Amino acid sequence: MRPVLSSLFILTSAAVVLALGPIAGDAQQNPTRKSRAAPAPLPLATAPLPGTPAPATAPEARPTTELRETVQADVSTRSVSITSSFTGTEIVIFGAVDNSRQSSAESGLYDVVIVLEGTPTRLVSRRKSNVAGIWLNTQSLTFESVPSYYAIASTRPLDELADPLLLRENDIGFEQVRMAPISGWETGLTTADLADFKTAVIRLKQKDGLYKEEQYGVVFIGRSLFRASIELPANVPVGPLVARVYLLREGQLLSTYTARVKLEREGLERVLHNFAFDHPLFYGVFTVAVAVGAGLLASTMFRRASH
Amino acid sequence: MNFYLPIAEMSANVFVFLGMGGAVGFLSGMFGVGGGFLMTPLLIFSGIPPAVAVGTESAQIVASSVSGAIAQWRRNNIDLMMGTVLLGGGIIGSVFGVQVVKELRKAGQFDFVVAVAYVTFLGVIGTLMLIESLNTIRKVRSGTASPLRDAQHHNWIHRLPLKMRFKRSKLYISAIPPFLIGAFVGVLAAIMGVGGGFVMVPAMIYLLRVPTNVVVGTSLFQIVFVTAATTILHATQNKTVDVVLALILMIGGVIGAQFGAVAGQRLKGEQLRFLLAALVLLVCLRIAWSLVAAPDEFYSIALAIGGRG
Numbered sequence A: 001m002r003p004v005l006s007s008l009f010i011l012t013s014a015a016v017v018l019a020l021g022p023i024a025g026d027a028q029q030n031p032t033r034k035s036r037a038a039p040a041p042l043p044l045a046t047a048p049l050p051g052t053p054a055p056a057t058a059p060e061a062r063p064t065t066e067l068r069e070t071v072q073a074d075v076s077t078r079s080v081s082i083t084s085s086f087t088g089t090e091i092v093i094f095g096a097v098d099n100s101r102q103s104s105a106e107s108g109l110y111d112v113v114i115v116l117e118g119t120p121t122r123l124v125s126r127r128k129s130n131v132a133g134i135w136l137n138t139q140s141l142t143f144e145s146v147p148s149y150y151a152i153a154s155t156r157p158l159d160e161l162a163d164p165l166l167l168r169e170n171d172i173g174f175e176q177v178r179m180a181p182i183s184g185w186e187t188g189l190t191t192a193d194l195a196d197f198k199t200a201v202i203r204l205k206q207k208d209g210l211y212k213e214e215q216y217g218v219v220f221i222g223r224s225l226f227r228a229s230i231e232l233p234a235n236v237p238v239g240p241l242v243a244r245v246y247l248l249r250e251g252q253l254l255s256t257y258t259a260r261v262k263l264e265r266e267g268l269e270r271v272l273h274n275f276a277f278d279h280p281l282f283y284g285v286f287t288v289a290v291a292v293g294a295g296l297l298a299s300t301m302f303r304r305a306s307h
Numbered sequence B: 001m002n003f004y005l006p007i008a009e010m011s012a013n014v015f016v017f018l019g020m021g022g023a024v025g026f027l028s029g030m031f032g033v034g035g036g037f038l039m040t041p042l043l044i045f046s047g048i049p050p051a052v053a054v055g056t057e058s059a060q061i062v063a064s065s066v067s068g069a070i071a072q073w074r075r076n077n078i079d080l081m082m083g084t085v086l087l088g089g090g091i092i093g094s095v096f097g098v099q100v101v102k103e104l105r106k107a108g109q110f111d112f113v114v115a116v117a118y119v120t121f122l123g124v125i126g127t128l129m130l131i132e133s134l135n136t137i138r139k140v141r142s143g144t145a146s147p148l149r150d151a152q153h154h155n156w157i158h159r160l161p162l163k164m165r166f167k168r169s170k171l172y173i174s175a176i177p178p179f180l181i182g183a184f185v186g187v188l189a190a191i192m193g194v195g196g197g198f199v200m201v202p203a204m205i206y207l208l209r210v211p212t213n214v215v216v217g218t219s220l221f222q223i224v225f226v227t228a229a230t231t232i233l234h235a236t237q238n239k240t241v242d243v244v245l246a247l248i249l250m251i252g253g254v255i256g257a258q259f260g261a262v263a264g265q266r267l268k269g270e271q272l273r274f275l276l277a278a279l280v281l282l283v284c285l286r287i288a289w290s291l292v293a294a295p296d297e298f299y300s301i302a303l304a305i306g307g308r309g
Helices: A002-027 A164-169 A191-207 A267-278 A280-306 B014-031 B036-045 B050-074 B080-107 B110-142 B176-192 B197-208 B212-238 B243-264 B269-292
Strands: A070-075 A079-082 A089-098 A110-117 A120-131 A134-147 A150-154 A211-214 A218-220 A225-232 A241-249 A252-265 B002-005 B010-013 B163-166 B171-174 B299-303
Touching: A070 A241, A070 A252, A089 A110, A089 A241, A089 A252, A110 A218, A110 A225, A120 A191, A134 A191, A134 B269, A150 A225, A191 A211, A191 B299, A211 A225, A252 A267, A267 A280, A267 B243, A280 B050, A280 B212, A280 B243, B002 B243, B010 B014, B014 B036, B014 B050, B014 B243, B014 B269, B036 B050, B036 B110, B036 B176, B036 B269, B050 B080, B050 B110, B050 B176, B050 B212, B050 B243, B080 B110, B080 B163, B080 B176, B080 B197, B080 B212, B110 B176, B110 B197, B110 B269, B171 B176, B176 B197, B176 B212, B197 B212
Parallel strands: A079 A252, A150 A211
Antiparallel strands: A070 A089, A089 A225, A110 A150, A110 A241, A120 A134, A120 B299, A218 A225, A241 A252, B002 B010, B163 B171
């Protein structure tokens, strides 16, 4: 019974991956990683086009006749709406290894790392110090682009599955989160200070639940199918998310895949937010009208009640 | 029940904020004060960004003062001339204050300035009220009558130019002091998210010698319009007014105020003032503690606003 069910699941999931693939076609080829100084040597070019089978001929680097493993993935929810009742949600990222050579889900031949990253935002970090007995912000550092959200899920702890160089080249891990500091009003910062500010940003983001690492968050559920669920907290900053999926074997990167998640305000939430930001004057007048209305309504209601 | 606040950008428990509005409304109904000086710190303690707390609270004060102002208007307790001068100053003060908030937020010092402003004002007002109420309680016990308003004597205020006749207050004084008082209150309204009655009422009684029967009405008149202007200015300049949060607080506030007013009638004036003074000093100490105690976390992060942050 059990194998029948699981193989059914694999079949349907794989079909879903294949069927959905072309819709997300613009998202595939890892486009955000180009600005790295040291380009990843690995197979950005060999990542398969959606819906098409892996190339029939093996790359030159592999003299064997076996087909090259590639990874495809998708997310459970392509578009998350932030409505008035939004209290966070869970995103399931699932994928399949094409030409998998592992015999079962438990054989552990492959490692998968999933990075779900939010939009880069300009962020200022401030440090308090004691001035005449009072704690106040005395130093600040502005970072040009800090991912608003950053979640990593992997089959094993990162330091076990690949060497630091590979992780660094592919921007995997909190230490690799890119935050370009731009000098603020304050110039007396040393390199050590800079490092302190960076770790503080990561620490505070982790405290807010916006940066997180699930060391065993990716689970194989068949010889080729894997899944991971990543929690989006209620305070997740609104904006698009990018999910990068890395397939590794024995510390070598075999294939990558990119999927996208839209995160948008919907309904009343969207109306009010747009109102406040696009027509601030009318929004202000509207708020005052609501306040005056509430005050008048309350006074007439309670006057009637007390008579 | 949770509701995602569109400007504060966080999911908030509606009942927590309804309860908060209700509790502060109860106290403000009981003591006959606006409650902004309690509500804003409470909002900040509960995780609302200070700038959003201040901007949103001005909207709530509009709601809580408007019915009071109308009631005073019906009883002819508003000196319109005096109110207009206070209001003129108040609007200018508010424009300036909102600009100050904008600059302080850019420099990352807004939270600190709000805390210092609260400690200063609550400390001074609380101490004065405590002394005054204790004196009155002692005098009532020993049987001496409480002194009435001092007879008008000529002080420096009478030597200032631009004299105006304030008929309802039966005063002929310069327009400059009420204008400056109004302006000062406007700045406080913009920076602290308060109505400013706690400054305006004593200033009108002791500095301008406005008769007590018109003080509250005239002050409420100014507060309604200044907080309305402040709300609009915060909405346009700082985008820190959360209409959903404001509405939740308003609903809690107006209901709480009705029960508070009933409870307040059972206590004597000086006892009420003593309790209020104690409350004000408690809030003051709590904020002062946050300034002097070594923080658990020395760093903070925020989205950079404008320029180079």
